[in-house]
Amino acid sequence: MGAENSRIRVTDIQGVLRVEFVDRDILDEAAIRQINTELVRRLEAAAAPQMLISFRGVEHLSSAALGTLITVNSLTKKRGGQLRLSDIKPSIMEVFTITKLNKLFHISETAEKALVGFCRK
Amino acid sequence: MTPSPKRVDEGAIRLCEDSAQIEKMQFAVAHALASFSYPDAAMFAIRLSIEEAVMNGFRHGNLSDPQKMVEVRWHIDAQSAVLHVIDEGDGFNPEAVPDPTLDENLEIPSGRGLMLIRAYMSHAKYHGPGNHLEMHFLREAKS
Numbered sequence: 207m208g209a210e211n212s213r214i215r216v217t218d219i220q221g222v223l224r225v226e227f228v229d230r231d232i233l234d235e236a237a238i239r240q241i242n243t244e245l246v247r248r249l250e251a252a253a254a255p256q257m258l259i260s261f262r263g264v265e266h267l268s269s270a271a272l273g274t275l276i277t278v279n280s281l282t283k284k285r286g287g288q289l290r291l292s293d294i295k296p297s298i299m300e301v302f303t304i305t306k307l308n309k310l311f312h313i314s315e316t317a318e319k320a321l322v323g324f325c326r327k
Numbered sequence: 328m329t330p331s332p333k334r335v336d337e338g339a340i341r342l343c344e345d346s347a348q349i350e351k352m353q354f355a356v357a358h359a360l361a362s363f364s365y366p367d368a369a370m371f372a373i374r375l376s377i378e379e380a381v382m383n384g385f386r387h388g389n390l391s392d393p394q395k396m397v398e399v400r401w402h403i404d405a406q407s408a409v410l411h412v413i414d415e416g417d418g419f420n421p422e423a424v425p426d427p428t429l430d431e432n433l434e435i436p437s438g439r440g441l442m443l444i445r446a447y448m449s450h451a452k453y454h455g456p457g458n459h460l461e462m463h464f465l466r467e468a469k470s
Contacts, residue, residue, distance in 0.1 A: 233378050234346045266371070268378050269443055273436035280434055297371050304446045305439050306428040 213237050214244055222256040222324050223248055224317060232267040242274040246281060255287035256324045260317045262293040272307060279311060288312075290320040336362060339400040344385045344393065352399055353377065356410075359403045365466065372447035373408055373464055379440035380412035380460050388414030388458050407449075408464040418456025 215226045225245065232238060249255045257278070261267075275291070282289040292314045294302065302308040314320035336359035340352045353374055360370050381397050389395035395415040402409045427438045444451050449465040 234349075235382065236346065266374060266378075268375070268382065269437075269439035270382065272439055276434055276436040297368065301375070301443065304443060306433065310433050 213241050225259045230265045232271040238270045245278050257289050260293045292317045292320040336403045341396045341398045363405045376444045376447050383440050384414035388416030410462045413459045418458040
């Protein structure tokens, strides 16, 4: 899959993979499947992956997108790594609270704050 | 003086599983809500609930059969938004969906659509065998 078609942007910040979304709305199932595949590929390519998913600019997300985050979280833990989420606007934070997924994920207010907490190689 | 008739925006669209068609339907509903000055939080709640209901219809109702469609009907006025999402499947028992907020279910990646609908809408009820979801958003109750 070419980077030009990717629904995410990934930047390596001193060993932490920072993921940002291209789209404002993460609702389309085909796009979510694509994001899932790309994130899993990135995680499987790293030992003890450190991943930060930033929701800056994201306005809507569906339960299918939550499902992808859960999959990514499980895989990260299985590989001895760490996942953090950041920059979640209040309307989307409410979705995490309703589903109680705020208990499952490590959520930071900003990407900068999240990056401080990672174990660097 | 005769009172002016209450303004209502009604519509119906039959969808195949195509993101452009779904987006077009969402736009029509959002346009109707905006014409009654629904606040952003209501627009968010209704959009999310429709998205979840339509996806449940395609995935769990129609079992991803590309020959089957999902119909969305809306009736929106200044006080409430009533939405019907009807699939062509055999239906299901909504009470059989496990509670995804229980600690033991938190890491299961699916099964949150219906609970989001119930959280964001004022009422949500399945009709018939479970292939017809009726959702009400009461503006006053949710503001």
